[in-house]
Amino acid sequence: MYKAKAYSAAGASSLLASDTINRRESTATDVQIEILFCGICHSDLHTARNEWADVMPTVYPVVPGHEIVGKVTEVGAAVTKYKLGDIVGVGCLVDSDHTCPSCQVDMEQFCPEGVFTYNSPDKHLGGVTFGGYSESIVVDESFVLNVPANLDLAGVAPLLCAGITTYSPLRHWGVAEGKKVGVVGIGGLGHMGVKFARAFGAHVVVFTTSPSKIEDALRLGAHEVVNSRNADEMAAHVGSFDFILDTVSADHDINAYINLLGMDGNLTLVGAPEKPLPVSAFGLLFGRKSLSGSLIGGIAETQEMLDFCGEHGITADVEVIRIQQVNEAYERMLRSDVKYRFSIDMASLKDE
Ligand code: NAP
Ligand code: ZN
Secondary structure, X not given: OEEEEEEEEOOOOOOEEXXXXXXXXXXXXXXXXXXXXXXXXXXXXXXXXXXXXXXXXXXXXXXXXXXXXXXXXXXXXXXXXXXXXXXXXXXXXXXXXXXXXXXXXXXXXXXXXXXXXXXXXOOOOOOEOOOOOEOEEEEEHHXXXXXXXXXXHHHXXXXXXXXXXXXXXXXXXXXXXXXXXXXXXXXXXXXXXXXXXXXXXXXXXXXXXXHHHHHHHHHHOOOEEEEOOOHHHHHOOOOOEEEEEEOOOOOOOOHHXXXXXXXXXXXXXXXXXXXXXXXXXXXXXXXXXXXXXXXXXXXXXXXXXXXXXXXXXXXXXXEEEEHHHXXXXXXXXXXXXXXXXXXXXXXXXXXX
């Protein structure tokens, strides 16, 4: 065991603050990583404030962060995939049982023994796992990703959650040329959804509550942008979508989007608001529409997504901040004032 600097929250209403945590010594299959950048996901905020108490209560202190990019500083004796100095990524998952039906089809995110990067029981040290708002992390090599060499690392970090969470459902639901696809909410997830849907060849329509993001949405790849608070603009799209990806983090009316689907259209939720969302049965009945969810993606698909990003030059649009600005960043994220992901330069933790 060794000590590592980190930022943690001590309770649901506490600010994040400098802390020291324990990390395990590398086992034979572990990789130790010096963290260079960590993205700020809205899930970090939901967890830090215990907003998912009914489903995944937060154990304090919590060290959030699951959009990790760093440099390999140590490898266990049996590690074959990585060597010292490699640039690697870690997303939302750090372990699974490798044997269950989900693991057998490369969907470790649904493994009943799956271990999330933070706030999951830690098999090695007891307590819970600690995430990427830290100077280093130790992860089994099978949950470490290879980062394409041509990409900007601050912009790569958000791919590890926001990237895979949008890439996976767009692939699963066959988003491609000839499909009309909506993306609801232009934050960290939404802006990646736009980039991927465009790269897959679809006709992309963005729904935003922030008129200030309209020009950016077009630059990110949208063909059309709808102010979702304008009823006339919404009505113009009734019954026309093949697929809509909803990334909204707060309470909102999903029936308004179900109405925009065409026959057999699908609305997939990736946003995870604190409270349940009411659904009108009739919205689904007429047109045989479906409502789904999607959770990040498996390790193989995460690597596929990173490789796709390398080939197509795709990264997140980031505002790089120091760890000391994390509390202010959370408040700005709540106000939808982030363009379009905060990426923490973890070198700033050395000043603590
Ligand atoms: P984010 O950067 O804060 O973006 C959320 C966007 O939703 C905002 O930028 C805003 O877009 C829109 N929005 C916010 N409040 C709204 C409201 N009251 N009504 C309508 N629109 C609103 O958050 P994120 O990191 O992308 O995460 C989004 C959600 O996905 C969170 O709940 C997060 O926990 C969840 N998540 C799920 C997974 C998964 O595996 N399923 C993975 C990661 C995150 P506009 O300004 O364009 O309206
Ligand atoms: Zn996330």
